[in-house]
Amino acid sequence: MGSNVVAHEAPGEHVPTPGSTERKPDRRIGLAVVGAGYWGPNLVRNAQQTAALRLHWLCDLDEQRSRKVLGEYSTVASTTSYEQVLADERVRAVAIATPAGAHHALARAALEAGKHVLVEKPITTTVAEAADLVALAEERGLVLMCDHTFCYTPVVRRIRELVHGGEIGDVQFFDSVRINLGLVQPDVDVLWDLAPHDLSILDFVLPPDVEPVGVSAQAADPIGAGRACVAYLTLHLSNGALAHCHVNWLSPTKVRTTLIGGSRRTLVWDDLNPQARLAIHDRGVDLTPPDELTDAIRHRALISYRVGDVVAPALVEQEALRNVMAEFAAAITEGRAPLTDGRAGLRVLRLLHAASRSLELGGATVPVDAGTGTADDTALLTRRLPAQQKAAAR
CATH class of the missing domain: 3.30.360.10 (Dihydrodipicolinate Reductase; domain 2)
Structure with missing residues (x-):
């Protein structure tokens, strides 16, 4: 007796014909890794082992290095063109593992293209650049995550x-x-x-x-x-x-x-x-x-x-990096901020700049919000410090 059960198609979902070899849409999050140097290969390996992610691209200026990382039989494509990566509609997220000086430009381009971003630490080299990325990600409703692996x-x-x-x-x-x-x-x-x-x-x-x-x-x-x-x-x-x-x-x-x-x-x-x-x-x-x-x-x-x-x-x-990848994917899927979001990266960057500013001032105590490398007046040096520590900063 033939079956009279009809497969109903959910809105926006294509149901393959029974018995056909047509594949269901891949619901994994399409990912590209940018940078095949020291840390990039670790991102590639862990992305490929994270069920919620599908790695499509490895992008590096040295394509031979990318191919060496991927291996001879990898289905992941390599490219030297970041524009090609961002133009790929399958790619919903980008993981950036380049020298810190390139983080801002690469992350901003990805966010402008509507991609979620995972970026190595430090998030950028300046507080202003980090704040810019945080604001842009929040404006676009995109995940900006800093890889604070530990x-x-x-x-x-x-x-x-x-x-x-x-x-x-x-x-x-x-x-x-x-x-x-x-x-x-x-x-x-x-x-x-x-x-x-x-x-x-x-x-x-x-x-x-x-x-x-x-x-x-x-x-x-x-x-x-x-x-x-x-x-x-x-x-x-x-x-x-x-x-x-x-x-x-x-x-x-x-x-x-x-x-x-x-x-x-x-x-x-x-x-x-x-x-x-x-x-x-x-x-x-x-x-x-x-x-x-x-x-x-x-x-x-x-x-x-x-x-x-x-x-x-x-x-x-x-492996901590496996958990990083899982958190990145979960934050995208659930539409929430990751545990180490862009604001966490910004806070850490402020501490680093405040430390560098303190070195310039011979070890003086510098308020965290003055640690941008531009403030140097005494009022800023003592603002917000606990009362018992203000005397030491004078």
């Missing part, structure tokens, strides 16, 4: 949950060390090379009501490389706490640690210890506020030291 590691996601959930109490300090015997970069100093990692993590994990308001930086070039090879960065937070970052190209040993102290617990992240990357310490200093502080002896008597358990939570090892 924020998508399982350990940093867990740290964010613990801090935002209040498990560690009020944030009292943030201390990170990122040092190794690394490559002295030809175009940037150690601050711009390594600190973006720690600053993006800080921006990601801080509670919504706490933000950096002032930055001071010290740096040195002990080997005569022509750019800073060692740097120390101190950030004044809006709740009166301090964050500190140490970056160094000259250390014979590699260290990747971050401590986040809270009024209830302290988090210790050792990225080089895969067996226990994160430890939660129920240890710290408690202070019972007196009704009236009469003398130092009474004050000392009100301080107690808490010694509790140390817990190392189990964390599933995942």
Whole structure:
């Protein structure tokens, strides 16, 4: 008996004839990767392994390099023409992995063409350019995402949950060390090379009501490389706490640690210890506020030291960049801002510029919103800083 079931076509959807070899439309998000240098191949690999994405193009000025990345039998096309990529209606999104100086022009062209954009850090080289991209993306209703890769590691996601959930109490300090015997970069100093990692993590994990308001930086070039090879960065937070970052190209040993102290617990992240990357310490200093502080002896008597358990939570090892690609695709599909959106990239860039401005001023504390490289008057240097730190900035 023949079937009398009729396949109804949903509005805007084409249903293939039963028994035909006609393929259904590909609902994956068409993607192009721009840049086949150091980071581009990683984007290509992870895009191809993300079910929600369909990689169509790899664009680079060196087409031989692109073809080498793609391999002999890849179905992904290579091109040297960015205009060809943007003209392809299948491409809904672009991932940019080029030198930072090209980010603004490439991202702006993609946004103007109606494409969603994932861009490597730093988002641009200037605050004005980053603000321009953020405004354009929001005006067009497009996703602008910054690839702050460390924020998508399982350990940093867990740290964010613990801090935002209040498990560690009020944030009292943030201390990170990122040092190794690394490559002295030809175009940037150690601050711009390594600190973006720690600053993006800080921006990601801080509670919504706490933000950096002032930055001071010290740096040195002990080997005569022509750019800073060692740097120390101190950030004044809006709740009166301090964050500190140490970056160094000259250390014979590699260290990747971050401590986040809270009024209830302290988090210790050792990225080089895969067996226990994160430890939660129920240890710290408690202070019972007196009704009236009469003398130092009474004050000392009100301080107690808490010694509790140390817990190392189990964390599933995942490739962070795979999570970046998944978040990019999800943000596009769901029509929402990604976890590390353009505004996050802009905030990190403001911190970097404030740090550079501080170096120019001999380590003076610079307000974050003055860190554009153009403000240099005393009023700006002290505006928005906590009262107890203003004297040091004068």
